[in-house]
Amino acid sequence: xxxxxxxxxxxxxxxxxxxxxxxxxxxxxxxxxxxxxxxxxxxxxxxxxxxxxxxxxxxxxxxxxxxxxxxxxxxxxxxxxxxxxxxxxxxxxxxxxxxxxxxxxxxxxxxxxxxxxxxxxxxxxxxxxxxxxxxxxxxxxxxxxxxxxxxxxxxxxxxxxxxxxxxxxxxxxxxxxxxxxxxxxxxxxxxxxxxxxxxxxxxxxxxxxxxxxxxxxxxxxxxxxxxxxxxxxxxxxxxxxxxxxxxxxxxxxxxxxxxxxxxxxxxxxxxxxxxxxxxxxxxxxxxxxxxxxxxxxxxxxxxxxxxxxxxxxxxxxxxxxxxxxxxxxxxxxxxxxxxxxxxxxxxxxxxxxxxxxxxxxxxxxxxxxxxxxxxxxxxxxxxxxxxxxxxxxxxxxxxxxxxxxxxxxxxxxxxxxxxxxxxxxxxxxxxxxxxxxxxxxxxxxxxxxxxxxxxxxxxxxxxxxxxxxxxxxxxxxxxxxxxxxxxxxxxxxxxxxxxxxxxxxxxxxxxxxxxxxxxxxxxxxxxxxxxxxxx
Amino acid sequence: xxxxxxxxxxxxxxxxxxxxxxxxxxxxxxxxxxxxxxxxxxxxxxxxxxxxxxxxxxxxxxxxxxxxxxxxxxxxxxxxxxxxxxxxxxxxxxxxxxxxxxxxxxxxxxxxxxxxxxxxxxxxxxxxxxxxxxxxxxxxxxxxxxxxxxxxxxxxxxxxxxxxxxxxxxxxxxxxxxxxxxxxxxxxxxxxxxxxxxxxxxxxxxxxxxxxxxxxxxxxxxxxxxxxxxxxxxxxxxxxxxxxxxxxxxxxxxxxxxxxxxxxxxxxxxxxxxxxxxxxxxxxxxxxxxxxxxxxxxxxxxxxxxxxxxxxxxxxxxxxxxxxxxxxxxxxxxxxxxxxxxxxxxxxxxxxxxxxxxxxxxxxxxxxxxxxxxxxxxxxxxxxxxxxxxxxxxxxxxx
Numbered sequence: 026x027x028x029x030x031x032x033x034x035x036x037x038x039x040x041x042x043x044x045x046x047x048x049x050x051x052x053x054x055x056x057x058x059x060x061x062x063x064x065x066x067x068x069x070x071x072x073x074x075x076x077x078x079x080x081x082x083x084x085x086x087x088x089x090x091x092x093x094x095x096x097x098x099x100x101x102x103x104x105x106x107x108x109x110x111x112x113x114x115x116x117x118x119x120x121x122x123x124x125x126x127x128x129x130x131x132x133x134x135x136x137x138x139x140x141x142x143x144x145x146x147x148x149x150x151x152x153x154x155x156x157x158x159x160x161x162x163x164x165x166x167x168x169x170x171x172x173x174x175x176x177x178x179x180x181x182x183x184x185x186x187x188x189x190x191x192x193x194x195x196x197x198x199x200x201x202x203x204x205x206x207x208x209x210x211x212x213x214x215x216x217x218x219x220x221x222x223x224x225x226x227x228x229x230x231x232x233x234x235x236x237x238x239x240x241x242x243x244x245x246x247x248x249x250x251x252x253x254x255x256x257x258x259x260x261x262x263x264x265x266x267x268x269x270x271x272x273x274x275x276x277x278x279x280x281x282x283x284x285x286x287x288x289x290x291x292x293x294x295x296x297x298x299x300x301x302x303x304x305x306x307x308x309x310x311x312x313x314x315x316x317x318x319x320x321x322x323x324x325x326x327x328x329x330x331x332x333x334x335x336x337x338x339x340x341x342x343x344x345x346x347x348x349x350x351x352x353x354x355x356x357x358x359x360x361x362x363x364x365x366x367x368x369x370x371x372x373x374x375x376x377x378x379x380x381x382x383x384x385x386x387x388x389x390x391x392x393x394x395x396x397x398x399x400x401x402x403x404x405x406x407x408x409x410x411x412x413x414x415x416x417x418x419x420x421x422x423x424x425x426x427x428x429x430x431x432x433x434x435x436x437x438x439x440x441x442x443x444x445x446x447x448x449x450x451x452x453x454x455x456x457x458x459x460x461x462x463x464x465x466x467x468x469x470x471x472x473x474x475x476x477x478x479x480x481x482x483x484x485x486x487x488x489x490x491x492x493x494x495x496x497x498x499x500x501x502x503x504x505x506x507x508x509x510x511x512x513x514x515x516x517x518x519x520x521x522x523x524x525x526x527x528x529x530x531x532x533x534x535x536x537x538x539x540x541x542x543x544x545x546x547x548x549x550x551x552x553x554x555x556x557x558x559x560x
Numbered sequence: 561x562x563x564x565x566x567x568x569x570x571x572x573x574x575x576x577x578x579x580x581x582x583x584x585x586x587x588x589x590x591x592x593x594x595x596x597x598x599x600x601x602x603x604x605x606x607x608x609x610x611x612x613x614x615x616x617x618x619x620x621x622x623x624x625x626x627x628x629x630x631x632x633x634x635x636x637x638x639x640x641x642x643x644x645x646x647x648x649x650x651x652x653x654x655x656x657x658x659x660x661x662x663x664x665x666x667x668x669x670x671x672x673x674x675x676x677x678x679x680x681x682x683x684x685x686x687x688x689x690x691x692x693x694x695x696x697x698x699x700x701x702x703x704x705x706x707x708x709x710x711x712x713x714x715x716x717x718x719x720x721x722x723x724x725x726x727x728x729x730x731x732x733x734x735x736x737x738x739x740x741x742x743x744x745x746x747x748x749x750x751x752x753x754x755x756x757x758x759x760x761x762x763x764x765x766x767x768x769x770x771x772x773x774x775x776x777x778x779x780x781x782x783x784x785x786x787x788x789x790x791x792x793x794x795x796x797x798x799x800x801x802x803x804x805x806x807x808x809x810x811x812x813x814x815x816x817x818x819x820x821x822x823x824x825x826x827x828x829x830x831x832x833x834x835x836x837x838x839x840x841x842x843x844x845x846x847x848x849x850x851x852x853x854x855x856x857x858x859x860x861x862x863x864x865x866x867x868x869x870x871x872x873x874x875x876x877x878x879x880x881x882x883x884x885x886x887x888x889x890x891x892x893x894x895x896x897x898x899x900x901x902x903x904x905x906x907x908x909x910x911x912x913x914x915x916x917x918x919x920x921x922x923x924x925x926x927x928x929x930x931x932x933x934x935x936x937x938x939x940x941x942x943x944x945x946x947x948x949x950x951x952x953x954x955x956x957x958x959x
Contacts (some may be wrong), residue, residue, distance in 0.1 A: 075929055079784065082731075090574050092567060093599045095731045097923075101785035101928045104785075121789055233609045237955075258636035259611065313914050313953060314631075315608040 030173060032353060033062065037177050044191065049093075051085070051188045055179035055181045057087035059157065062177075063170060069156040071098070080154055110154070115175055123160035126171065128178045130155060132186045152185060152455075153382060202460055203231040204330050211334070217341040221253055222261050224334065229255045232323055234310045235241035238264075241298075241306035241338070249306060257314060280308075289337035294326055295318050298335035306334040353430040365427030365435065369489055372425075372439045383482040386436040387496040388453070391474045391508040393432035396462070404462060408473055412471045415456045420449070423540045435496075443481040443513045450511040476503040486515045501525055561848045563595045563855070564619040566603060567730075568675075568838070569872045576871045582859055583867070591851045601626070604916065608841065610637045620846040621855060626660040626721070626877045627670045627912060633663045634909045634957070639842040641669040644853055648672070652878045656899075660907040671839035672793035672856045675869055678898050679741060679834040681705070681825060682811070685818040687799035700740065702771050702827040705800075706859055710779040711800050721791050725781035727805035732787055734922040736915055738802050739772035744903050746828030749884035750914060751906065752951075758954065760918075761947030766940055773922075773939070776929050783926045785892030793819065805895070806873045814822055815864055817928075821894045823901070833903035837877065859941045879958065894954035910953040917946055 040058050056068045060062045062207050067087045071080040079499060082096035110116040114129045130153040154177060157166070166174070172475060199344045207321040212222045221239060229237045238254045251264040281304060285425060292312035294322040298305040324395040342387070352364040361367075370436065378385040390412060399406040409432060425437045437444055441553070454475060461470040478500025485495040501509050501519040567573040577595040584593055596619070598606065624632065632638040640663075648669060650658045657673045681699060684825055688695035690952035693713035696731070698704040712724040729735035732903045743749070748764045751757065759765055775781040782790050791797015801808075802824060824833050841860065844933050858864055865881035875895070876882050886892045905911050921942050928934035 041568065054870065076930075077923075079927070092574060092597045093602055094567065095599045095601060096787055097731045097733050097784050098786050101927075101930045118789060119785075230611055233612060235608070245630050260636075311957065312608075315605070316913060317605060317608065317915050339847075414901060516895055 033173060034176055034180070037062070038180055041180060045184075045188045047192055048185060048188055048285075049182055051181075052084050053086070053091045055184070056084060059155070059174070059177065060086050062086075063157065063174065064159070064164075065157050066160050067095075067158045069158075071147045071154040071156065073153050075151065083153075103272050104264070109284040109331065115171055115177075117166070118293055121158075123158065123163045123508050124155045124165045124176065125159075126155075126166050126354070128155040128157070128174055129153075130182045130185065131179050132138060132182045136338045145549075145557045152182065155181075165446050181415055193322065197326070198325070200231065203227065204326060206422065207231075208330070208333055208337075211337055217345060218253075220337075220341065225253055225255045226261060228310075228330075230259065232327070233312075233315075234308070234319075235312045235314045236310075238308075238309045239306060248305075250524075252306075292316055292318055294324055294327070298331055298338065300335050300339055303339070305338050308334075331498070358417065359410055359426050359428045360433065362427060362429060363421045365425060365429075365437070366489075368425045369437050372437060373482065373489055373492075376439070377487075381440050382442040383492075384438040384441045384443060385480050385482075385496045386438065386446060386450055386453075386477050386493045386511075387429070387500050388436070388475045388477040388492070389431040389500070390509075391476055400462060412473065412475065413461045415460070419452055419456055424449075425462075435493075440479075441480065443484065443515065446479045446481060447511070447513060450479060453477070454511060474509040476500055477489050478503060479511060481513070481515070498525060536557065561591060561593050561620045561851045561855070562617060563593060563621045563836075564598055564603065564606070565595050565623040567597050568874070576868075579611065579629040579871060582809045582862075583864065585641060586740070587852075587858070587928055588827075588854060591848075591854065593851075593855065602748070602795060604912065607632065607635065607637065610635075610845065615687050616807050618786050618845060618847075620852045621844055622841055623842060623914075624671060624842060625905075626644055626657065626671075626673075626676075626839055627661050627915070629662070629841070630838065630907045630909045631663050631912050632671075632841055633670050634901065636813050637844055638670040639688060639844045639846070639849060640673060641853070641856075642667070642847060644773075648853075648857075652880050654787055654877055656835055656884060656902065657877055660837060660904060661839060662907070662946075664907055665896065665908075665929075670880055671841040672860065674838045674840050674859055675865070675872070675874040675877050676837040677806060677874045678895055678902055679738065679802065679804055679824055679825065679836075680821050680894065680898055681749060681794070681800060681802055682808055682819050682821050683800040684793055684796075685820055687712065687796075688820075696822055699822055702745075702825045705825040706774060706778070706780070709775070709778070712782065716799075719791075719797060720951075722797045723780060723782050723791060726793050726798035726803075727781050727783060727785075727790070727799050732771065732785060733783055734789075734926045735778060736918045736922060737836065739769055739922070740834045740905075741807075741824040742771040742827035742830040743768040744832035744834075745824075745826045747830055748828075749906075751908075751954075754904070755908065756954065758837070758912075758947050760950055761944045766936075767940070768827060768945055769943070771903055773929070773934075776926065784930050804834075805875065821891065823894075825896050828853055831901040833898045833902040835899075836933055837904060837906045838874075862874040909957045910950070913953060914950055917949060921946055 031283070038060055041051065041055060043054075045054070052070050056070060056497050059065065060068050067085060068085075069082060070084045071082050073083050078100045080098040080100065082094050082098075085094045086092075110127050114131075116127045118127065130149060131151045135367045155174075157174065159166075167173065205275055207224050210227075213347055223276050225237045225239060234259045236254065237270060239252055240249050242249045243253050254262045254264055256262060261504065279295075292315075296310075298307055308327075310319065310327070328426045352360055354361050372383055390408060393405065393408070394406055396490055408464045413426070413428070413434070416436065420426060420436065422438050425439075427435045427437075436449075438449060441449070446514045454477065457475050458472050460473040462473065478496045478498065479490045479501060480495035486492045498521045499512045499514040499517055502520045503512045505520070506512075564575060566777060571640055574597065577597070581593050581595060585591070596617070603622070603624070605626075608915070610618075621812055629638075634636060650661055650669060650673070653661070653673050654676070657676060661669050661673060661711075663670050665862055665906045683695060683699070685695075687706065692698050692708055695708065698708055709724040713722075716722040717851070729738065743765060746764050746768055748759060748762070750760060752759065754902035776783045793799065793801055794811065794817070799956075808821070809817070811817060814926045826832070840856050842849055842856070846852055859868065860878060862876075862884075865878055869876045869881070870888075876885050886896055904950050921939075924942065925939060928938065
């Protein structure tokens, strides 16, 4: 025998038995089906907001369509109606002049409650309420209809649960994929800053944060500074690097000392970046402008990601440190010759390409051998350090100094003509002359002095070895004339003895492959680091 | 092309949009336009995720409240309309609406006016006659309004489910939009003149909010009730309503029932009303920017402005349509007097957030009132915290 009730349930089940992208899609389908089955004028779905004791309207469906709507009903205002709804799962409102039925939608599910960072499993039952209205013909709901509607309500509840689980899974999968992609990009990025930019932009975009900020500790882990941020438009801001304010230091302490940093009500989270006991820095994510709560699942994903990020940052820093050690002379902290050669080739290429000038200064400390012999190598090293400190502090960001070997140093001055180079040489000469050797036995203070030779592109040469050679010859003239001064090749060219001009200087003879060509593409990685002996 | 719009006409929203789309399609048969209706809450959330690579649907055009323009510019989701069409101007727009179309500090148009509405007080003449010899005079001030409410409550005490005021808020809760005139009437604003600090924590602001909340506290206006179960002006179970123009056409549909519209009663010394403008902007990620611009221009046309404003019971946003629109009915003349005192919310990045925060405060008050645990001290404390939150926002976003 044909059972109409079972058939209706089966049909309804078939209608809802599909994969819905989200709750809205499912409700649209379910409410329309209910409307047609029971010839309703309107059907509504309310969310049950247990914490606020409010039924919050989400969607209304009428004859032709469904749409999102807003309306809040406090359950405190309707105690009788509510009691009936809770006890029987169904209630007919008595205040209306037409038939209207409320049906409770509930499910059993494990859930989480997030208070003070604690996660507790609880069971949340009530999820929503259906309101069905017949105001045109005012046909009352029969007991059979009410029974059937309750059964269909259970079907909706079952599908709502599945959809929510599917949606959460999809969301998690999307996030994991995004984080994986970002980690891969980050891990393969050679330059730390580029990698960090990519990662912050990606996290902000995928997780929909208003802002993301990164703070990093210094290499000793004693101070922390803001380094990078991404704002709501996705623009990366390179922070000033200012240290944290006092009140922020308190937050920092909390971030590192507390294992639970998630607060459900907050739209800001702080994530420490740490490796065992090493503090690498921390990340802040906020939704202060949009006021969207940051979900617990997002927090967990980011927390796992933060550990990976801390490790990668630490590795990248180590890599940078190794690079720094190989590029810089340990005693003077000046770049070594290999590094200088690369930069020199690049700058010379640029000067040729854009018609710019470039100057080169070769210098050495006067009577350095005697200083070593008289005061010992310790004082000799001290003098080298003092001179290089002056050099580092007296130059522009774009200038590249280098310890060429022994007490000889070279400075490349991009976009600098001979006159401008003379200003710099004079400045160095004066400042270095202010250095006195720390020898208490001497009655008279013993001042340091340097001799410098300058050559300029394009006037004195077109290649790196020509420029080195000319600067070297100018230095020779200065030494011949009593040291403690500087000379530009063009101005002293006639004083350079013919035999010096003819014979290739050791510097030129031993010139590294890199300096033979001005084009960076022709650089040889096997350039010599052997110090140059000037005549 | 997809338009994200808000439910402007209540229950008739979809019908009205269908009619507008039909008009547009008639003139532009090659442009396919679909409308998705999102509530303001949903829209607020969605505009922050527009750049999401997993976004299910990419809208081309989006309707927003006037005070969100600075935000959408800051978020980088709005197309610069001045660049898209250098000929586009706001010359004919109502003067009050212009400032909220630009990127703050520039004359670059990022959102274009569509329509606007004005708040006013509507009352049933027959009901008010029973309790007042000169209702217009008495309803000039907020204290007069409360006194009329008290008299009406007494007069209709035997009518079950009667409230002197009908709640015009869509959610049936307390609404910041209705509270705004109480603030402005005291010559108070959300921010100091230089917009460097907020006045939300000030004594005057607290008093202004209290004026409005009193309507619910004294049960002159229902809150958080099942909408269908409540009385309305038309059913005789309410006598007054503080509302925008929208929804009042039902009065005209009932013969013999006279409803008068007067300015919002003054809570302070100055008349004030809320001018709520609706704008359209083009999503910067849209693939149909030219079509979207075509729709914006279509909506700004005089005949469409008049027709759509009539359809959704609002006002045209352009002067060339506004004057002829008012001339249609003597009832609308009242709004001519209300307009000069009407104010808009400032075009600031954080304004939308401030309104969201205050909505939360009022929702909390509403829940406390129905559970009989509201105290002014609780509200004051909440507003002090809100003020700190706003100051923090100001420090980050500089307005």
